[in-house]
Amino acid sequence: MKTEYKFSIVVGLLAMVAMTVVACSSTKGNYTDVPNDEVAETEFKLEKSGAQLWGETCNRCHIAPSPSDYNDTDWETISLHMRIRANLTEHESKKIEEFLKSAN
Numbered sequence: 001m002k003t004e005y006k007f008s009i010v011v012g013l014l015a016m017v018a019m020t021v022v023a024c025s026s027t028k029g030n031y032t033d034v035p036n037d038e039v040a041e042t043e044f045k046l047e048k049s050g051a052q053l054w055g056e057t058c059n060r061c062h063i064a065p066s067p068s069d070y071n072d073t074d075w076e077t078i079s080l081h082m083r084i085r086a087n088l089t090e091h092e093s094k095k096i097e098e099f100l101k102s103a104n
């Protein structure tokens with residue numbers, strides 16, 4: 001076998017190894033990207049709605065008042081008051097308030 005021929009076989013093998021490494025590393029990159037997107041989506045879906053939070057929170061100390069019991073202005077005041085009583089975050093409190101206002 002000629003030396004040139006041997007050399008081209010070695011170059012060819014090295015190229016194959018290099019392509020395999022590149023192919024594997026790019027697959028790995030895609031693989032980690034996909035679950036991250038799915039996790040973000042799942043967290044988004046798991047967030048409770050205002051109606052759910054109202055049902056779970058506002059029943060703890062007294063019977064949860066129905067949305068139609070008060071008008072929008074009253075709900076704003078009550079939400080501030082009950083946010084402190086129920087130890088809610090501003091975000092949770094706003095969601096409950098929006099639900100109560102949308103359903104009264």
Ligand code: HEC
Pocket residue numbers: 054057058059060061062065077078081082083085086096
């Ligand atoms: C930790 C207990 C607790 C939780 C949880 C709670 N409340 Fe109250 N709520 C009270 C108490 C106690 C009163 C009586 C007034 C007072 O002493 O603050 C009251 C009074 C009220 C009143 C009468 C008007 C007023 O502002 O006093 C409304 C309406 C009300 N709550 C709505 C809600 C809603 C809506 C939620 C859910 C976001 C809620 N409550 C969650 C304890 C609670």
